[in-house]
Amino acid sequence: MTQPSDSRSPSSLTLIRPDDWHLHVRDGEALKTVVPHTAAQFGRAVIMPNLRPPVTTAEQAVAYRKRIFSAAPKPFAGQKPFEPLMTLYLTDNLPANEIKRAKDARVVAVKLYPAGATTNSDAGVTDLRKTYKTLEAMQREGLLLLVHGEVTSSEIDLFDREAVFIDTQLIPLRRDFPELKIVFEHITTREAAQYVQSAGNFTAATITAHHLLYNRNAIFSGGIRPHYYCLPVLKREIHREALVAAATSGSPQFFLGTDSAPHAAHLKEHASGCAGCYTAHAAIELYAQAFDAAGAMDKLEGFASLFGPDFYQLPRNESTITLRRESWTPPESYALGDAVLKPLAGGEVLQWRMV
Numbered sequence: 001m002t003q004p005s006d007s008r009s010p011s012s013l014t015l016i017r018p019d020d021w022h023l024h025v026r027d028g029e030a031l032k033t034v035v036p037h038t039a040a041q042f043g044r045a046v047i048m049p050n051l052r053p054p055v056t057t058a059e060q061a062v063a064y065r066k067r068i069f070s071a072a073p074k075p076f077a078g079q080k081p082f083e084p085l086m087t088l089y090l091t092d093n094l095p096a097n098e099i100k101r102a103k104d105a106r107v108v109a110v111k112l113y114p115a116g117a118t119t120n121s122d123a124g125v126t127d128l129r130k131t132y133k134t135l136e137a138m139q140r141e142g143l144l145l146l147v148h149g150e151v152t153s154s155e156i157d158l159f160d161r162e163a164v165f166i167d168t169q170l171i172p173l174r175r176d177f178p179e180l181k182i183v184f185e186h187i188t189t190r191e192a193a194q195y196v197q198s199a200g201n202f203t204a205a206t207i208t209a210h211h212l213l214y215n216r217n218a219i220f221s222g223g224i225r226p227h228y229y230c231l232p233v234l235k236r237e238i239h240r241e242a243l244v245a246a247a248t249s250g251s252p253q254f255f256l257g258t259d260s261a262p263h264a265a266h267l268k269e270h271a272s273g274c275a276g277c278y279t280a281h282a283a284i285e286l287y288a289q290a291f292d293a294a295g296a297m298d299k300l301e302g303f304a305s306l307f308g309p310d311f312y313q314l315p316r317n318e319s320t321i322t323l324r325r326e327s328w329t330p331p332e333s334y335a336l337g338d339a340v341l342k343p344l345a346g347g348e349v350l351q352w353r354m355v
């Protein structure tokens with residue numbers, strides 16, 4: 001079969017090494033499995049702080065960075081080592097003076113989890129006004145605010161929680177802190193994509209590979225499929241289409257964040273299964289699949305490698321990676337300490353492979 005070779009549907013693609021702007025690696029034994037997956041593809045990754053207990057001080061972030069760094073494979077000669085970019089977890093009591101210490105420790109951002117919104121978020125913010133002194137310090141020091149954008153109240157339908165968050169939380173926050181850089185993480189709806197486009201240069205969003213590839217039918221096809229369950233939950237097809245349009249638009253406000261979130265398989269295949277999809281084993285290949293399906297391979301490099309560092313005001317990576325159109329099948333499982341980790345698309349044929 002001859003392969004089309006125009007720039008929107010090529011048979012191979014070399015791009016500046018991408019970064020992952022939203023990643024969970026957990027701690028302890030799990031690091032040995034998941035950090036090498038990310039380090040094989042990405043130059044840097046923004047590490048989420050939702051450990052138990054959460055990462056709330058600069059000192060804890062520095063110690064966590066060391067543990068992650070030790071789990072990354074040694075780089076080849078001449079190659080830069082994988083760089084974990086650290087974040088703090090915003091609580092009602094994160095003191096404003098911790099922000100200066102964080103900045104000095106090269107922490108890049110602070111993460112807002114509304115209390116109870118997602119995995120390990122019980123220590124999250126109960127009322128944004130309690131955090132305003134800290135947000136002022138962040139705006140001053142140039143630390144970004146990363147947002148899990150869902151309201152938590154049980155009266156709001158689960159599928160509407162992101163859209164309601166925009167109106168009730170994000171719009172007032174944006175107004176009160178006009179120069180705070182905000183990343184609306186793992187957006188899942190047309191409303192979120194439209195909001196980000198209209199919100200100006202200090203607002204951006206990350207988009208996961210799974211929200212580009214699947215709609216909510218994936219969770220229920222032929223029986224309940226817990227490995228497709230994450231938060232914010234997969235939405236209708238119109239929302240997936242809006243996310244693909246945003247990611248492939250060439251707008252620098254949208255960039256790559258996998259939200260790869262490892263959980264032991266027995267805790268996902270459970271009466272009350274954990275939220276989170278694991279994609280780090282084949283992250284860039286899954287994004288390539290989504291961009292290729294949209295005829296937009298020429299837009300992948302901006303989304304994966306350029307717009308993230310530009311928004312964070314960090315240098316772009318210098319090395320490159322190459323993807324080839326080639327069928328391959330990722331493994332169905334990995335060891336995760338004493339448990340098993342089942343990656344998304346494990347045992348399924350993918351069309352792109354990193355060389």
Ligand code: NCD
Binds near residue numbers: 148229259275276277
């Ligand atoms: C994440 C996790 O497991 O830590 N889960 C998820 O479903 N995305 C938390 C998060 O990013 O909300």
Ligand code: ZN
Binds near residue numbers: 186
């Ligand atoms: Zn989240």
Ligand code: ZN
Binds near residue numbers: 022023259
């Ligand atoms: Zn996450």
